[in-house]
Amino acid sequence: MRRWIIFGLLIAVAAALPLFLDARGYWIRVLTLTLLFAAMGQAWNIVGGLANQISLGHAAFFGIGAYTSTLLLINFGLSPWIGLFAGAALASVAALVIALPTMRLQGHYFTLATLAFGEVMRVIANVWSSLTGGPVGISVPFMAPDPLMYSFRTTVPHAYIALLALLLVTAVFVWIDRGAMGYRLRAIKGNEAAAEVIGVNTMRVKLSAAVISGALMGALGTLYVQLALFFDPDTAFGLVPISVRVALIAIIGGVGTALGPLIGAAFIIPLEEFANDLLSSGAAGLSQIAYALVLIAVILWRPRGLVTLFDAVSSKVRKKP
Amino acid sequence: MAYLQALLDGLLIGGVYAVISIGLTLVYGVMGIVNFAQAEFLMIGMFVAWFAWAYLGLDPVVAAPLSFAAAFAIGWVVQGQLIGRVLKAPAVAQIFLTVGVLILIENSALMLFGSQFRSVTTPYQTMSLQLGPLFVSVPYLIAFVMSVLCGAVLWWFMGFSWFGRAMRATAQNPTAAQLMGIDTAFMYKMAFALGVGLTAFGGAVILPYTTVFPTVGGQFVVLMFTVVVLGGLGSVAGAVIGGLTVGVVQSMSTLFFPIQLQNLVLFVVFILVLAFRPQGLIGAAR
Amino acid sequence: MTILAVNGVSRRFGGLQALSDVSFSVSRGQIVGLIGPNGAGKTTFFNTLVGVVRPDRGSILLEGTDVAGWKPHRVAARGMTKTFQNVALFGEATVLENVLTAGLLRYDVAGARALALSCLERVGLAGAADKRADDLSFPERARVELARALCTEPKVLLLDEVMAALNHVEMQEILTLIRSLRDQGLTLLIVEHHMKAIMAVCERILVLNFGRLIADGSPEDVANNPQVIEAYLGSSMEAAE
Numbered sequence: 001m002r003r004w005i006i007f008g009l010l011i012a013v014a015a016a017l018p019l020f021l022d023a024r025g026y027w028i029r030v031l032t033l034t035l036l037f038a039a040m041g042q043a044w045n046i047v048g049g050l051a052n053q054i055s056l057g058h059a060a061f062f063g064i065g066a067y068t069s070t071l072l073l074i075n076f077g078l079s080p081w082i083g084l085f086a087g088a089a090l091a092s093v094a095a096l097v098i099a100l101p102t103m104r105l106q107g108h109y110f111t112l113a114t115l116a117f118g119e120v121m122r123v124i125a126n127v128w129s130s131l132t133g134g135p136v137g138i139s140v141p142f143m144a145p146d147p148l149m150y151s152f153r154t155t156v157p158h159a160y161i162a163l164l165a166l167l168l169v170t171a172v173f174v175w176i177d178r179g180a181m182g183y184r185l186r187a188i189k190g191n192e193a194a195a196e197v198i199g200v201n202t203m204r205v206k207l208s209a210a211v212i213s214g215a216l217m218g219a220l221g222t223l224y225v226q227l228a229l230f231f232d233p234d235t236a237f238g239l240v241p242i243s244v245r246v247a248l249i250a251i252i253g254g255v256g257t258a259l260g261p262l263i264g265a266a267f268i269i270p271l272e273e274f275a276n277d278l279l280s281s282g283a284a285g286l287s288q289i290a291y292a293l294v295l296i297a298v299i300l301w302r303p304r305g306l307v308t309l310f311d312a313v314s315s316k317v318r319k320k321p
Numbered sequence: 322m323a324y325l326q327a328l329l330d331g332l333l334i335g336g337v338y339a340v341i342s343i344g345l346t347l348v349y350g351v352m353g354i355v356n357f358a359q360a361e362f363l364m365i366g367m368f369v370a371w372f373a374w375a376y377l378g379l380d381p382v383v384a385a386p387l388s389f390a391a392a393f394a395i396g397w398v399v400q401g402q403l404i405g406r407v408l409k410a411p412a413v414a415q416i417f418l419t420v421g422v423l424i425l426i427e428n429s430a431l432m433l434f435g436s437q438f439r440s441v442t443t444p445y446q447t448m449s450l451q452l453g454p455l456f457v458s459v460p461y462l463i464a465f466v467m468s469v470l471c472g473a474v475l476w477w478f479m480g481f482s483w484f485g486r487a488m489r490a491t492a493q494n495p496t497a498a499q500l501m502g503i504d505t506a507f508m509y510k511m512a513f514a515l516g517v518g519l520t521a522f523g524g525a526v527i528l529p530y531t532t533v534f535p536t537v538g539g540q541f542v543v544l545m546f547t548v549v550v551l552g553g554l555g556s557v558a559g560a561v562i563g564g565l566t567v568g569v570v571q572s573m574s575t576l577f578f579p580i581q582l583q584n585l586v587l588f589v590v591f592i593l594v595l596a597f598r599p600q601g602l603i604g605a606a607r
Numbered sequence: 608m609t610i611l612a613v614n615g616v617s618r619r620f621g622g623l624q625a626l627s628d629v630s631f632s633v634s635r636g637q638i639v640g641l642i643g644p645n646g647a648g649k650t651t652f653f654n655t656l657v658g659v660v661r662p663d664r665g666s667i668l669l670e671g672t673d674v675a676g677w678k679p680h681r682v683a684a685r686g687m688t689k690t691f692q693n694v695a696l697f698g699e700a701t702v703l704e705n706v707l708t709a710g711l712l713r714y715d716v717a718g719a720r721a722l723a724l725s726c727l728e729r730v731g732l733a734g735a736a737d738k739r740a741d742d743l744s745f746p747e748r749a750r751v752e753l754a755r756a757l758c759t760e761p762k763v764l765l766l767d768e769v770m771a772a773l774n775h776v777e778m779q780e781i782l783t784l785i786r787s788l789r790d791q792g793l794t795l796l797i798v799e800h801h802m803k804a805i806m807a808v809c810e811r812i813l814v815l816n817f818g819r820l821i822a823d824g825s826p827e828d829v830a831n832n833p834q835v836i837e838a839y840l841g842s843s844m845e846a847a848e
Contacts, residue, residue: 054413101596107412108355108554112546113595119543120588127581180716183708190697197657197691199683199712199759244420251413285431285535292424296403299418303410 003259006310007170010262014163023154029227032155034269035162036224040242041249041261042169043216048247049256050177051209052189054107057114059242060098060121061091061214065221066236067125067132070140073149080150084222091218092211099210103203118243125233137232140225150226158227165223166262169216174258176212181205217246252298254307263306267298326455327572333461335568339561340468341523341541342548343475344516350555351492351512354404354415358423359520360538360545362392364430366521367533374441374528381441382463385525392521393514400513405506423538430535440532460529467526471519472561479557488512492555520545543584544571547591553600609668610635610794611687611763616655616665616675618818625651626662626818633763633796638789640809640826641798644838647815649798650692653765656796657689658682669763683712686762690752690769692798696740702727702751703736709758719758726754730784745772750781757788764788766797770804782808806830814838 014035021028040062047053068090069083078086102113125132132138143151152158176182184205187195196202225231235241245268253264271294275287302308345359366388373384399422407414448459479485490498491508499505524533531537548567552559567587574586612632618625625648633639641649654660656667658679667675674682682688697705706726710719727733730750735743740751749769756764766785770778778801785795785808799805805812805826812829814822816838822829829835 048413054416056416101592105595105599108349108416109550109595109599111416112355112550113592116543116546116588116591116595120585120592123581123585123588127585180711180719183704183711183716186700186704187697187708190700191695193659193679194691194695194697195708196679197659197683197688198709198755199680199688200708201678201680240424244417247413248417248420251417255411255413285428288424288428289432292421292428296418296421296425299410299414299421300403300406303407303414 002310003257003307007259007262010266011163011167015160018156018159023156025155028155028159030270030273032159032162032227034265035159035166036220036227037246037249037269038262038265039162039166039169040217040220040246041253041264042166042173042258043213043220044246045250045255045257045261046173046176046213046216047209048250049260050173050182050185051206052185052256053206054111054247055114056111056239056243056247057098057116057118058213058217058246059118059237059239060094060114061217062221062224062242062246063121063125063233063236064091064094065218066225066231067138068218069222070138070225070231071131074138074141079148080222080226081148084219087222088215088219091221092215094218095210095214096207098214099207103206103210115239115243118237118239122233122237122239125237132233135232135234137230137235140229142229155227158223161223165220169220170258170262172212172216176209177258181208185209248295252295252306254305257305257307260305260307267306268295322454323576324573327576328569329452329455329457330461331569331572332565333458333465333568334572335565336465336468336472337523337527337564338544338548338568339564340471340526341520342545342552342564343472343557343560344519345545346549346552346555346557346560347519348513348516349549350557351488352404352408352509354408354419355554356404356513356516357416357419357542358426359517360542361423361426361430362396362517362520363524363541363545364533364535364538365392365395365426366524367528367531367537368430368434369521370525370528371439371441371533380443381525381528382467385467385522388521388525389518393518396514396517397510399517400510401506404513405509408509427535427538434535436535438532438534441528443529446529458530464526464529468523471522475519475557484511540584543588543591547587547594550591550599551594608635609633610670611796612666612668613656614666614668616652616662616667618651618655618660618662624818626655629665629815629818629820631813631820631823633794635762635794636789636792637811638785638795638797638809640805640812641796641815642800642802642805642812642829643815647838648818649815650767651818652815653689653767653796653798656682656765657687680712683759683761686760687765688756688759688761689765690749690756690767692767692771694745694748694752696748696751696755698739698741700740701737702732702740702743705740705751706755706758709755712759722760723754723758726757727751729757729787730754731780746777749773753781753784761793763794763796766795766799768798768800770799770801778804 014031017031018028044055044058047055065087068087069080072078072083072086073080098117102110105113126135143149145151145153184200187200188202188205192202249264249268250261252268254260272291275291279287279290341363345356348354348356369388369391370381370384373379373387374381403418403422407418445459449456450459479489487503488508488511491503491505495505544567548560548563551566552563570590571583571587574583578586609632614630616629617627629652643649651660655662658677661676665675666673669685669687672685674685703723706723707719710722714722724733727736730753732747732750732754740748753769770781773781782804789795797809809826812826813820814829814835821834821838822832
């Protein structure tokens with residue numbers, strides 16, 4: 001219950017902030033990115049948290065969504081709103097392709113396989129220049145502001161779309177967690193062989209989780225590039241910028257919890273911006289070093305995620321007679 | 322004929338890949354952790370060797386023990402202060418701690434050394450020996466011989482020294498090892514430091530024919546993991562076979578694919594192995 | 608009415624022939640015991656029945672349908688499931704969650720919860736529903752496992768040493784439960800080392816040795832079968848307890 005109060009508060013703050021920020025400014029962009037990455041972390045959370053399968057290849061779905069909607073826009077003038085669904089659909093196909101052979105893999109093997117898939121997509125995008133523009137990247141075409149074509153005058157609509165996306169993905173997460181699928185996923189996590197024997201179709205459950213997670217991630221890829229307006233294979237399919245980052249956000253916040261990704265994103269994204277601003281004028285790489293040190297510190301201090309802070313605090317409060 | 326040449330080159334390079342990757346499999350075998358930062362120690366080894374060449378005039382191959390020592394020391398601290406603390410934490414925490422270490426090391430190098438590419442020149446760099454119709458590249462050969470020597474020392478160490486046996490005991494059953502008086506925390510430091518030291522040694526040895534820059538680790542990550550998975554996570558002998566196989570696959574693929582796609586071939590091999598035989602080519606079936 | 612017909616089931620693991628040409632049939636409502644020395648292949652045999660292990664050869668007809676080689680969840684849907692020898696609960700979940708998950712095979716969450724609670728009642732653990740499964744004692748966990756298996760509404764239930772570590776009173780309770788399950792229409796196959804218990808509740812006993820079925824008959828016949836006695840290293844049945 002406590003966690004939902006915190007979630008509600010954070011959402012309320014996020015909803016109110018755009019009213020106080022410069023509509024084309026830097027901070028509203030940070031807010032939008034925070035919300036988008038929180039949503040991505042939540043999508044990852046479905047596989048990484050509920051199914052307990054640590055994926056380091058979610059960039060594959062993200063990039064597929066990004067490239068699909070952008071290429072459809074450039075080549076056919078298709079609105080990104082529709083391209084979003086096309087990207088999600090393709091990403092879910094990719095999720096099936098990736099999940100089928102890797103599902104039986106345990107622990108680290110699964111993680112390594114997903115990492116390889118993400119990198120495969122990145123290399124393909126780099127090499128297939130005729131389709132993707134190659135390493136040079138693609139720009140989302142400049143358009144006159146038109147909500148139907150996902151083009152806006154200011155960043156404010158992007159922020160609210162990101163907020164809605166976060167709420168939607170969280171709703172999916174909770175629906176899975178609380179429903180029959182959640183029980184089945186927890187059973188698989190507990191003892192996969194026993195789960196099968198009592199009637200859980202482990203393959204179908206794991207595949208479903210992967211497809212849902214992949215589809216959501218693909219849709220979020222579209223949302224991201226409509227904000228960023230430019231991307232290349234190393235960004236869209238990037239291991240560190242996307243795959244690691246969305247996983248970290250869920251983990252630092254609290255993997256497997258609905259509140260975790262929001263807390264994680266609220267911590268990590270501003271931290272990155274802060275490190276970049278403050279320290280990139282110093283030596284190259286200094287900001288990343290600071291960032292890495294903070295991450296390492298948080299993992300050592302709270303291996304189960306920052307969300308446990310709230311539990312620890314409240315249990316201290318209860319001890320007072 | 323081109324095939325035989327590619328095969329020979331592949332085997333020579335593969336021997337080095339084996340030494341580079343043995344560290345990764347050793348760490349997993351003893352501690353159960355996949356060290357995602359392993360390739361960064363390759364970079365450290367290469368830089369140490371480069372600086373030894375630039376400022377002390379040492380041939381990188383001669384400097385390889387220095388690379389080993391530097392990585393050993395850094396690894397000892399990393400394991401003791403960081404990784405050692407999450408051995409009982411959930412696997413996610415372990416994975417991402419090593420990822421944090423990766424970012425830390427890579428950017429420290431970037432900050433200290435700058436992003437430019439560096440390479441060495443050695444008198445034998447372009448030499449090759451003739452073996453019948455085939456050419457044996459001297460840098461490859463020297464790297465291979467050094468790897469074999471390193472492998473032999475490691476084999477003796479693991480099989481016949483007290484440390485080696487203690488490490489294997491810790492790998493098989495940490496609790497029993499402790500009951501026998503083995504300080505498992507010390508063993509973990511030893512295993513990790515040894516593992517990253519070996520990778521760094523390999524880095525020094527390949528410097529005569531590669532370039533070094535702070536993000537060079539990224540190019541070797543999938544390669545190292547492919548070697549280790551092919552050979553079976555945790556198996557040192559497997560890493561040798563995996564290394565040779567990957568070397569040959571990589572070398573052969575240059576005959577058929579343009580350079581940008583070579584990594585792709587490796588990735589695909591990696592995924593196929595994971596999909597169909599995750600226990601490795603010689604591992605025991607589950 | 609034959610409910611389970613096993614024919615020629617064999618399985619090899621590397622150099623070991625774990626099961627050799629096992630054949631028998633079971634009528635609806637029977638309680639059949641499966642005994643044999645350690646390593647005889649009893650658990651492996653149960654594993655082939657529920658689909659954890661695929662037999663190399665042979666057929667397993669459950670109400671006329673051959674389920675040999677089917678994945679366990681399909682076999683469970685068909686009506687056959689087992690309990691695990693050393694208890695395989697989902698440790699971090701509550702007792703209720705453990706049992707409820709099995710009910711999801713045929714019902715939605717609400718229905719599964721209702722069924723789970725009634726299954727827990729039948730094994731006498733209704734009060735422990737909200738406890739963490741890992742926090743229970745071993746005999747209690749074995750009973751949760753039994754409740755979980757019941758929650759799949761099986762027609763044929765395989766019990767793998769469900770009476771291990773029970774005292775005399777607890778054992779009587781389980782035996783009473785087993786009889787009542789039979790009265791409610793279940794068919795049961797039981798692997799057990801407690802000879803007195805098996806003799807008391809089973810009307811028929813199968814004996815496995817080195818993967819082969821060496822005896823199939825009433826408890827008295829089996830107890831006096833020289834091959835069976837020899838299989839237990841020459842000791843008499845009483846001494847085998």
